[in-house]
Amino acid sequence: QVQLVESGGGLVPAGGSLRLSCAASGGTFSSYAMGWFRQAPGKERDFVAAISWSGGTTYYADSVKGRFTISRDNAKNTVYLEMNSLKPEDTAVYYCALHTGGSVTNEYAYAYWGQGTQVTVSS
Numbered sequence: 722q723v724q725l726v727e728s729g730g731g732l733v734p735a736g737g738s739l740r741l742s743c744a745a746s747g748g749t750f751s752s753y754a755m756g757w758f759r760q761a762p763g764k765e766r767d768f769v770a771a772i773s774w775s776g777g778t779t780y781y782a783d784s785v786k787g788r789f790t791i792s793r794d795n796a797k798n799t800v801y802l803e804m805n806s807l808k809p810e811d812t813a814v815y816y817c818a819l820h821t822g823g824s825v826t827n828e829y830a831y832a833y834w835g836q837g838t839q840v841t842v843s844s
Contacts (some may be wrong), residue, residue: 725818725819725834727837730839730840737805738805739840741757742800743818746798756771756820757816759804760837761842763813766779769815770785771820810842812841815838819833
């Protein structure tokens, strides 16, 4: 059974930075693309970024392009989300997920999810 555990969330002022981590266990991590999604209070869960199994291809939502960077270390079974120039509208619970089929921007393409980590950006 695949388990995903996010860490690195917190409270940061606007313009600040955070680095989220997602540690995977129980599966062949290096064989799968991984994604990050976020959900703000009262809103749907939205795609943020995704990375191919090798790390050679990345995808970003327009709202975070140029500010966020997704990366992975297959030797450590970990995927990262480096977030810079944070804005109050980035406030959300951030989830990592393991992609099992379909469009990487679609949450239904991911079968395994972490519990989420809260990111709060103060204005």
